[in-house]
Amino acid sequence: MPKRYRESIADACDNNLVATIDLHSPCLLIYTQDEWEVIERKLMALPNMDPNARLVQRMLLGYASEIEMxxxxxxxxxxxxxxxxxxxxxxxxxxxxxxxxxxxQDAWDQQRPEMLTQVQTLEVSGSLSSLSL
Known part of the structure; x- marks a missing residue:
């Protein structure tokens, strides 16, 4: 973890983090413990009878691992x-x-050109239309 984040992570969660897989990319998502609890509650609130919801729960919760910095x-x-x-x-x-x-680094180097192309050619959806950079 880069030094510039260590103090704020220590203050926020006493160095306790949660890592899980990203469903759309070959990378990991790392949350502070308190941020993960918000995500976990949202995942658990999804309807269990919806097969898509169950799949997302199974993958994100199933791979979730507590880690300590x-x-x-x-x-x-x-x-x-x-x-x-x-x-x-x-x-x-x-x-x-x-x-x-x-x-x-290899996965990022392979994915980055495609992501740049995608972002340059994407249609602006309603959720992005109000974003001003």
């Missing part, structure tokens, strides 16, 4: 999560507001 800012990730994100030696951490995305 040590004093050096290191995170010990379970092998199942490392395999999903194809994490090896080089990794990239992206801040995403209420969470981080953890990518292998």
């Amino acid at each position: 040590d004093s050096q800012g290191r995170l010990l990730l379970p092998s199942l999560l490392r395999e999903h994100a194809k994490l090896d030696k080089q990794a990239l951490l992206l801040g995403q507001g209420n969470k981080f995305e953890l990518w292998s």
Whole structure:
């Protein structure tokens, strides 16, 4: 974890984080414990009889793992999560507001050109129309 985030993470959640898979990309999502609890409540509120909701619950909750950041800012990730994100030696951490995305450098390098093309050609939906940068 980059040094600039360590103090705020320690203050927010006493270094307790939760990592799970991203459903759309070969990366991991890392939340502070309190942020994860919000997500978990939303997931558990989904209707169990909806097969799509059950699948999302199964994947996000099933892969969720509590992890602790040590004093050096290191995170010990379970092998199942490392395999999903194809994490090896080089990794990239992206801040995403209420969470981080953890990518292998190779996966990021492979996905980035496609993501840039997609964002440049996407149609602006209602939820994005009010966004001004």
